[in-house]
Amino acid sequence: MTRATLVGVDIGTSSSKGVLVDRDGRLLRTATREHGVDRPRVGHVEMDAQIWWDELVAIVQELLRAEPDADVVGVGVSGMGPCVLLADDAGTPVRPAILYGVDSRASEQIARLDATLGADAILRRGGSALTSQAAGPKIAWVAEHEPGTYARARRLFMPSSWLAYRLTGAYVLDHHSASQSTPLYDADALAWYAPWVDVVAPDLSLPELVWPADVVGTVTRDAAAQTGLPAGVPVVAGTIDAWTEAVSVDAQNVGDLMLMYATTMFLINTVAERVSTPSMWSTVGAYPGTRCLAGGMATSGAITGWLRDLVGGAPYADLVAEARASGVGAHGLLMLPYFAGERTPIQDPEARGLIAGLTLSHTRGDLYRAALEATAYGVRHNVETILAAGGTVERVVAVGGGTQGALWTQIVSDVTGLEQVVPQQTIGASYGAAYLAATATGDADIGRWNPPASLVRPDPARHATYSELFALYRDAYPATQQLSHRLAEHQRTIEKGTP
Template sequence: MLLGIDLGTGSVKVLLLSTDGAVVREASSPYSVKSPHSGWAETDPNEWWAAVAIATRATVQDQANQIQAIGLSGQMHGVVLSDLAGMPMRPAILWADTRSSAVLNAYRALDSTLLNQLANPITAGMAGASLLWLRQFEPEIYATARWMLQPKDWLRFHLTGEVATEPSDASATLLYNVLKDGWANDVLEALKLRSDGLARLIPSSSIAGYLTDDAAAHLGLPSGLPVVAGAGDTAAAALGSGLLEPGLVQLTVGSGAQIVTLRSHPTPDPHRQTHLYRSALPHQWYTLAAMQNAGLALEWVRGILGLSWAEVYQAAFAVASGCEGLTFLPYLTGERTPLLDPQARGAWVGLGLHHTQAHLMRAALEGVAFSLRQGLEAIAATGIEVRELQLAGGGTLEPQWQQLLADVLQVPLRPVAVASASARGAAILAGMGIEVVNEAIALPQNSTPPDAVIRPNSPETALEEAWQRYCSLYPALRQSVVGRE
């Protein structure tokens, strides 16, 4: 048995996988994301540690002695400052945090040869940008921290007592030379950022350490289990859902949404709207369109409207396409692809007395779908022909929502048969690390009967008009939002 642990934004998912690729059991446990100031997104890593134990014990139950190895996946871009023993010195700064927009000019001032090494757009929420903010605004903590780790790497430190990272997470920090595959030391020097707090790089499927006695007691597992390096959640999800070869394109919807396609060579986006990161497999990269506000925005709307998820779908899909002129912009935490604007903000626009709670909810679903269409267009602009999308993630299980996505994106959607793709990818990496499986065990889960493919309906006038409104609103509202901040 192989154990995959996926440290997500709002919860941890733990999955038990047999060596033939079958999911035996899975469980999750939530934790809080706090925003003490506008634009901030933080979590106390101690909450992660507590939640991992709850979810692991619920997953493993009486099969602890059958587990052979542990693999990790986790939310990307975050920063955990810790002391020598791994204790956090402040809350973790997460990917959705936009405070570092105040210091991005230091990146923009870099020589073009240095920027080209990074092969990525300069955006808030990346680890390098957050470290610049910490150095300026919390200099004592920044100077005295021993380690500057990504979330899953901090978790592995607590599991094993060993500090390491791997290319898929490191390449998403804006501190990594994507073209030469290693830390960008000359970029660190130019930014005057510390390099001594960064972890050593090891392959994603290599053994990073072994479960300590204390960690084993915390999780209810045998001590000494090998713990594999793992991967960032997007790379792990690609592996876990069978996205193994260049040419396929996958849409994953969770708190954020990602559109991913693999590449055999590191090919930066000339428009700098999409990201280029290392995959979980050797000598492979992926292009990523990353939209920050998918399930995150829908959960917020659901909460303020006081609806259950069953009520969300019942109400929203009783409303006609286009919501009778109502449009929702989902940019609650700024936006990455394609706007690259941490100051973007959400809005309902076009409200009238005839609009109801159901209209508000339907508009939110359409707005998220429109943001995904923008991401798909950015992927296509890099030269990728998108004939079909694999559809993954826990945020895409409702059939009516799937159909709306297909109708907005105007491509067939092929659902992937595993919901917890990142946790499954982490477990596969664990098996690869101890050489009991290879990546091919992801493939059987990826088969979908032809009648399960969601095919788009012919373009609908009301939906296309709503799309045009959506596209016009961000530039129209951008200046008024900036002027108030």
């Protein structure tokens, strides 16, 4: 007997994940493919988009082999973003995709567009200031530095929209992703802003705008032959992974704050009306009528992975146990988590990581603890900035692989003083993508799909201690900013081969 199922696939920074769920949201199967990114130069972070398709194909095939009785009735996709994937008229990429805010190559283009269009005007029309997160300056970078490549470009994709295109042939982009394509999108009109498109992205034919849960087409015969999906199955547009994660844990109501624990830490606060501040990103939400104030750190889980590699690939369970034993404050260590620059709220791609207070007595457990605490301080800095800008935080929901093991989430609650709801399913964006497909093809309720499983409460004594240490954290960046910028410049000269 066949069973109606939904497929969700998400393309992340370090892996792609897929889920097969039934109509009630029960997780039947999961599949993962790990991958890396390319860093051809300091500040440049890219990825070959063919990997996205190849991994979707492999994941879907694995899911369907494991559940031969599955009757797939809908497909959802999501992915990291905002990314810039330029393609020709046939949808064939003309260069690797430039990734989201971890790629900081377009500083000169940001400065020039601010001067040409007006920084205040950009903030008013689009909701967000131009930063390394914005897609527009990266398009301008390609036009300036790779004119031959840009001359062949006609279409703009992001991971979710390119997968939807490969599955259905539809050239679309969801409104949320478009709202992170500053300065190309008018956040009040909910449309591309033609005068600035002509300045930033001349000769590109921008995609039709839809909402993430909109059905944009059905699986073509060619896509069916490659993936094993039935031809004719509806496919939804999907959106950027963090917003799909928020969907997956029912964090789309006014006052909700989603914390995504992953390679990078992401925060999304749903607000009653549009709120703008240069320090954060003001975006359209995943559903019509919703608005968000969002932030993202350039590194979080990436630092713990870096540390693990430095100590010979020790098991994460051992490192977490040693970090737990280290205790509050990591025996006097303080880390700034700016190992790839920083996005919100300091918006400084020239920032660099810092480990202060080191002595010969410190252990790898202390370093691991300091890394977890550094990301928690970054969360608190972002939350305080959201509140100062006019956001409201009434409910915090945690999601992502970093919620496993409990230590990281507990440190974040202790540092911020906020309770966190941990839902039953924390697999994240792939599950949210499947849910979007479910809503588009029938009735579905995320509250029933993914109810709360546990609550992380802050400890008052630890919170008091962390508040004192947070003051030191806030002092550390301005005290070392000029030094970090000089070192960033030195790193570029080394890369160019200059003594």
